[in-house]
Amino acid sequence: MLSVKELQVSVGEIEILKGISLELPAGETHVIMGPNGSGKSTLAHALVGTPGFSVTAGETWLGKTELLALEPEERANHGLALAYQNPPAIPGVAVHQLLRLARQNRDSLLGLPQLPLGLFLKELRAALSLVGLPPETIERAVHDGMSGGERKRLELAQLMVLKPECIILDEIDSGLDVDGLRLVGEAVGEMRRSNPSLCVLVITHYDRLLEVLPPDRVHVLQAGHIVRSGDASLAREIQKHGYR
Amino acid sequence: MATASYTPPPYQYGFADPELYQARTQPGLTEEVVREISGLKDEPVWMLEQRLRALKTFQEKPVPSWGADLSAINFDDITYFLRAHDSAERSWDEVPEKIKETFERIGVPQAEREYLAGSGAQYDSESVYHNLSEEWKVRGVIFCDLDTALREHSELVQRYFGTLVPAADNTFAALNSAVWSGGSFVYVPEGVHVTMPLQAYFRINAQKAGQFERTLIIVESGANVHYVEGCSAPSYSAGSLHAAVVEVFAAPGARVRYTTVQNWSDNVYNLVTKRARAQAGATVEWVDCNLGSCVTMKYPAVQLVGEGAHAEVLSLALAGPGQHQDAGSKIHHLAPNTTSTVTSKSVSFGGGRSSYRGLVVGNRASKGMRSRVVCDALLIDGVSRSDTYPTIDIAQPDSTVEHEASVSAIAEAQLSYLRSRGLTEAEAASLVVHGFLEPVVKQLPMEFAIEMNRLIELQMEGSVG
Amino acid sequence: MAASRLALPTHLTPLTPAGEITVGEPGTYRLVLDTTAPPICTVRLTVPDILLQIISNQTAGSGEAPTLFLTVDHQAPRTKAEVLAKSLVRGTGSPTFKGLLRIAESATGCESYLRHDTLLLGDQARVHSWPALEILNNEVKCSHSATVRTIRDEDLAYIRSRGLTRKQAEEQIITSFFA
Numbered sequence: 001m002l003s004v005k006e007l008q009v010s011v012g013e014i015e016i017l018k019g020i021s022l023e024l025p026a027g028e029t030h031v032i033m034g035p036n037g038s039g040k041s042t043l044a045h046a047l048v049g050t051p052g053f054s055v056t057a058g059e060t061w062l063g064k065t066e067l068l069a070l071e072p073e074e075r076a077n078h079g080l081a082l083a084y085q086n087p088p089a090i091p092g093v094a095v096h097q098l099l100r101l102a103r104q105n106r107d108s109l110l111g112l113p114q115l116p117l118g119l120f121l122k123e124l125r126a127a128l129s130l131v132g133l134p135p136e137t138i139e140r141a142v143h144d145g146m147s148g149g150e151r152k153r154l155e156l157a158q159l160m161v162l163k164p165e166c167i168i169l170d171e172i173d174s175g176l177d178v179d180g181l182r183l184v185g186e187a188v189g190e191m192r193r194s195n196p197s198l199c200v201l202v203i204t205h206y207d208r209l210l211e212v213l214p215p216d217r218v219h220v221l222q223a224g225h226i227v228r229s230g231d232a233s234l235a236r237e238i239q240k241h242g243y244r
Numbered sequence: 245m246a247t248a249s250y251t252p253p254p255y256q257y258g259f260a261d262p263e264l265y266q267a268r269t270q271p272g273l274t275e276e277v278v279r280e281i282s283g284l285k286d287e288p289v290w291m292l293e294q295r296l297r298a299l300k301t302f303q304e305k306p307v308p309s310w311g312a313d314l315s316a317i318n319f320d321d322i323t324y325f326l327r328a329h330d331s332a333e334r335s336w337d338e339v340p341e342k343i344k345e346t347f348e349r350i351g352v353p354q355a356e357r358e359y360l361a362g363s364g365a366q367y368d369s370e371s372v373y374h375n376l377s378e379e380w381k382v383r384g385v386i387f388c389d390l391d392t393a394l395r396e397h398s399e400l401v402q403r404y405f406g407t408l409v410p411a412a413d414n415t416f417a418a419l420n421s422a423v424w425s426g427g428s429f430v431y432v433p434e435g436v437h438v439t440m441p442l443q444a445y446f447r448i449n450a451q452k453a454g455q456f457e458r459t460l461i462i463v464e465s466g467a468n469v470h471y472v473e474g475c476s477a478p479s480y481s482a483g484s485l486h487a488a489v490v491e492v493f494a495a496p497g498a499r500v501r502y503t504t505v506q507n508w509s510d511n512v513y514n515l516v517t518k519r520a521r522a523q524a525g526a527t528v529e530w531v532d533c534n535l536g537s538c539v540t541m542k543y544p545a546v547q548l549v550g551e552g553a554h555a556e557v558l559s560l561a562l563a564g565p566g567q568h569q570d571a572g573s574k575i576h577h578l579a580p581n582t583t584s585t586v587t588s589k590s591v592s593f594g595g596g597r598s599s600y601r602g603l604v605v606g607n608r609a610s611k612g613m614r615s616r617v618v619c620d621a622l623l624i625d626g627v628s629r630s631d632t633y634p635t636i637d638i639a640q641p642d643s644t645v646e647h648e649a650s651v652s653a654i655a656e657a658q659l660s661y662l663r664s665r666g667l668t669e670a671e672a673a674s675l676v677v678h679g680f681l682e683p684v685v686k687q688l689p690m691e692f693a694i695e696m697n698r699l700i701e702l703q704m705e706g707s708v709g
Numbered sequence: 710m711a712a713s714r715l716a717l718p719t720h721l722t723p724l725t726p727a728g729e730i731t732v733g734e735p736g737t738y739r740l741v742l743d744t745t746a747p748p749i750c751t752v753r754l755t756v757p758d759i760l761l762q763i764i765s766n767q768t769a770g771s772g773e774a775p776t777l778f779l780t781v782d783h784q785a786p787r788t789k790a791e792v793l794a795k796s797l798v799r800g801t802g803s804p805t806f807k808g809l810l811r812i813a814e815s816a817t818g819c820e821s822y823l824r825h826d827t828l829l830l831g832d833q834a835r836v837h838s839w840p841a842l843e844i845l846n847n848e849v850k851c852s853h854s855a856t857v858r859t860i861r862d863e864d865l866a867y868i869r870s871r872g873l874t875r876k877q878a879e880e881q882i883i884t885s886f887f888a
Contacts, residue, residue: 048664051656076666084664088657092679101675102665141679158665608832623847626814632842634855638827639803639835641859650852651844 001025002047002166002199007058009039009046016042018224019058024166026197029188029213031235033204034221035243040203041085043221044170048082049075062166076102077109079165083155083172090142095154096124098142099161106162127160130190131183148175156187166199167191173209185212207239273319275299278422285391285425288398291405298411298421305415311601312539312570317513322485334480336361343478350698352477360479376442384433385469387442390458393429400431404462408491408519408547416487416515420456424489427457430471434495437468441503441689444473455481459490463498474505476535476695484511486537492520494528496550501529505692507536507699510566514540524550524579531687533560534569535699543601545574548582548610555584560684563596563628564703572601572633573617577610577640586617589681592628593707599631600649606640613640619649622680624673624707674704714822715760715791724761726750732759744768744775751780754788761790765808766887769834771800778807781823783816792823795887798834807839810853814845823853828886830860830879 002024009017016039024030034040045053047060049072060067065078090098100120107114115123125135131153143151152172159167172184192198202213210232218234219226222243228234278299282292307314339361347357376387386397393401411421428444463469486508494500500520508514514537520528530544546555561569575584590598600619621630632649654676662672678685678700685693721739724730726746732738735758742750742765754761767775781790796804810821827836840853860882868878 050660050664071668072660072663073666073668073672076664082664084661088655088661090658090662090676090679092682093675097678098662098665098667098675101667101671105666105668105671162666621844623844623849626817626847628845628847630842630844632840632853634840636836636838636855636857638829638838638857639833641829641832641834643829643857643859645855645857647840647855648852649840649842649854651842652850653847 001061001063002201003059003061004043004047005059005061007043007046007060008056009042010054010056011042011052015056016224017046020221020224020226021058022219022226022229024199024201024217026199027192028216029200029202030217030219031202031204031210031213031215032219032221033235033238038221039224040221041170044082044168044201044203047075047168048072048080073105074109076162077105079106079163080168081159081162081164081166082168083152083159083170085170085172085174087143087151087155089144089146091144093142094139095142095158096121096138099124099158102158103161103163124157124161127157127187128154130160131157131187132179133157149177149180152176152180153183156184160187160191163195164191164198165195166201168201168203170203171205172202173204173206181209181212184209188213207235210235273299273302273322273419273423281423281425285394287394288402290402291394294406294411295422298418301411302415302418302422305418307415311541312568312599314513314515314539314541317485319485334361339480343480346478346699346702349702350477350695352475352695356477360475360477380436380438383436384431385436385438386429386431388429390427390429390460391425393460397429397431400462401429401460404460404491404493405458406491408493408521409489409517414517417489417517420458420487420489420517424456424458427459427488427490428461428471428473429459430461430463430469432463432467432469432498434464435466436464438470441470441472443471443689455486455488457486457488459488461490461492461500461502463492463494463500465495466497467495468499470501470503472503472689472692474507474533476505476507476533476692476699478507478509478536480509481512484513486512486514486516488516488518490516490518492518492528494520494522494526494553496524496526498523499527499529501531502544503531503533503688503692505533505535505688505696506540509536510538512537512539514542516540516542518542519545519547520555521547521549522553522555525552526550527554527556529556529558530573531558531684532571533684533688533696534571535562535696536567537569538566539568539570541570543572543574543603545576546584547576547578548584548613549578551579551581553579553582555582557584557586557588558684558687559586559588559590559600560681561588561590561598562700562703563590563592563598564707565594565596568597568599570599570601572599572603574603575605575615577604577606577613577615577643579609581612582610583613584615584617586615586619587683588617588619589622589684590620590630591622591624591677591680592630593624593703595627597629597631599633602634602647604634604636604638604645604647606638606643606645608639610640611642613642614644615646617647619647620680621649621651622677623651623653624677624704625653670705673707674701677704713762713791713793715762715789715820717760717762721762724752729753731755732761735759738762739764742766742777742779746777748776749778751782752790753782753784754790755784757785757787759785759788759790761788763790763792763794765792765794765806767794767796767804767806769796769798769802769804771802774803774805776805778805778809780809780811781821783810783812783819783821786816787818788816789820790822791820792825794823794825796825796827796836796838797830797883797886798827798836799830801831801833803835803837805837805839807841808853809841809843810851811843812846812849812851816846817848819846819848820850822851825853825855826886827855827857828859828883829857830883 007020220228411418557573563569724740730752737760865878
């Protein structure tokens with residue numbers, strides 16, 4: 001369960017989130033929709049602890065773990081993972097290098113034994129294959145020289161390998177075509193199969209992603225507040241009539 | 245007309261620019277010492293005479309002040325010839341913990357640790373070069389120390405020695421030419437492709453005679469060789485002044501790669517003149533990694549004297565607390581359609597200073613020349629320093645010359661992204677630095693690359709977070 | 710023509726060329742240096758929130774060897790500077806351009822860029838270019854580039870195909886070089 005209580009977040013002097021609350025139970029998919037500037041990405045970054053996003057009030061919990069007390073890497077080790085909208089390139093650092101280290105840290109926290117390299121690479125290749133990236137991608141530098149679509153897919157593959165408890169997809173649909181969207185659905189489906197209690201928080205503008213990721217709940221974020229919440233039909237309504 | 249508040253001295257052609265020097269006192273080096281060195285090695289007369297002429301030149305030359313700060317070198321205090329002997333410099337107990345930890349972390353074999361730390365026995369020259377197999381000897385490849393080459397291949401040595409870096413070239417070349425001892429000799433006959441790297445396994449006699457090493461590499465037409473020296477592990481040197489000279493001759497169509505990784509102890513002034521001459525169609529590659537010493541001044545140079553010759557310089561510098569890595573490259577395009585590529589990667593942390601000093605020259609003869617230099621510098625914190633001093637001197641209109649440099653800190657966006665994947669700040673910084681240096685590290689032979697990566701990780705751990 | 714790295718407003722206060730220039734007020738400025746400028750020009754940015762563009766255009770004809778040693782010294786935080794320098798060399802001209810960007814240890818959050826492009830025309834033209842950096846603070850964005858080239862036949866071909874003579878085509882390219 002991902003739980004957000006009266007969260008207020010500022011970037012510099014400007015207050016972006018003015019008191020957000022939501023409960024995302026285990027196994028569910030919730031969607032945050034909203035016009036540009038409503039604070040959707042801010043919510044994502046405040047949850048993972050990106051520097052520059054200061055939480056001025058409120059609480060965030062992942063299960064029994066209070067997130068605000070933790071460093072960004074500790075939150076990730078506890079199973080929170082964000083698929084970035086604009087991930088930075090890390091030249092010279094191969095995909096397998098980053099992910100092996102990240103996975104080792106996660107497994108450490110979970111008290112699991114370290115996965116032998118061969119098995120890890122097998123998992124990684126399988127994840128890449130599922131998102132439609134060739135196996136050679138394991139050697140490529142992270143996001144370096146990759147197209148927008150490739151980067152979105154790589155973000156997803158990374159999330160799969162990290163065996164998360166809660167994933168946040170920040171506008172994963174922008175830059176993906178119909179096939180790409182389908183793969184998002186399959187990737188999330190695969191993650192759910194291995195972890196039925198996975199929480200999925202989807203941040204998006206459009207409802208076409210929701211055809212492959214049917215939401216249990218839709219929240220509309222506007223000017224820093226959640227102004228409406230409803231079921232999947234709310235998304236269709238927004239798509240037809242816009243935000244009011 | 246007002247004057248500028250400071251005038252950084254422009255980089256000239258090597259260590260030799262009379263206007264930019266400070267006065268210095270007479271050295272402790274005497275003719276007797278030089279004669280003794282030569283006598284002990286049983287050298288031909290021509291070498292003794294060359295040494296004595298070089299001594300005179302050295303005594304007349306001042307110490308350069310345009311580069312790193314060399315004012316603390318006390319020439320009177322230096323022992324110019326240290327006989328190799330069996331006992332250690334210091335006991336294992338005296339070796340600093342940090343050094344021992346480094347050996348452990350980067351995985352230096354137990355047998356090498358004492359040697360590198362200066363607490364183990366000398367290895368003599370023969371065992372260092374024993375790895376040249378029959379396969380190569382039979383094809384006429386020679387790989388031995390220069391002392392031996394002087395005895396067994398005197399004529400060959402005489403033909404080349406000092407012709408690319410004469411004693412008069414600069415102060416430290418003069419010093420080296422007077423007191424050199426140890427260093428490698430490589431000869432590869434026409435058409436022979438030596439497929440395994442020739443490696444001086446340890447820095448031979450590193451603590452002693454290694455301070456004035458002289459290396460001579462001769463590669464005949466169409467031949468091919470890769471020479472490797474040094475290691476990433478911290479290497480203790482009792483001698484604090486290293487003035488080495490390396491001369492590389494690449495005949496038409498030859499291909500030579502010279503890889504150096506140095507991690508000298510922090511008492512060392514590492515002042516090296518490395519120069520190569522590439523004839524038509526030849527390729528010379530310098531791969532130069534500077535991890536240690538308190539001061540390094542080293543600018544691998546290539547003279548492209550034949551049509552279509554090519555120079556490649558890959559330079560990596562890590563400048564930590566108390567260190568000044570002053571490195572770079574010098575490329576002289578002296579023939580048509582010659583090309584050069586220089587890649588310099590430096591990381592400064594903990595108050596370290598890294599300077600790139602480069603030179604690209606094109607003259608009337610270098611029609612169609614192309615040169616590209618890229619220097620990237622990473623400043624880990626706000627107390628370290630990075631300089632770039634490239635000189636581009638082109639007197640050839642039919643040329644394409646590009647130079648780019650950038651300096652920055654580790655990008656915050658990269659750090660926060662990596663942390664959001666579960667890496668600590670130190671792990672994240674270390675990974676970014678690793679990726680930054682990767683274009684050079686990937687050109688190293690594998691054992692070097694592995695050792696280097698571990699060393700970088702270790703250095704970064706201390707400096708971030 | 711390379712785009713500016715800095716977001717420049719429409720109005721930039723002009724600075725008068727001199728050997729020593731101290732910019733002591735926040736604001737946006739432009740300095741233009743041509744061959745009448747003093748051979749040594751040091752610009753010090755001594756207060757925060759300065760934005761400065763420096764344009765240097767050198768032309769060297771036969772027998773001419775103009776020299777410019779420009780230093781931009783960022784002494785205060787959040788100062789931004791960009792140097793766009795060009796040298797055009799004909800005949801036996803032999804200009805020298807030295808451009809040093811310096812960022813002091815206390816000058817956090819600065820941006821400093823320099824480019825020097827040289828066009829060599831004529832067999833005997835030459836150039837001495839020294840773009841340099843001395844950076845003592847790590848929270849910076851700093852880079853420089855230098856290029857040297859000539860006008861090739863391929864560069865002229867398109868323009869000539871529109872009916873211009875070789876000389877006219879060259880003049881077009883030179884004009885666009887300085888644009």
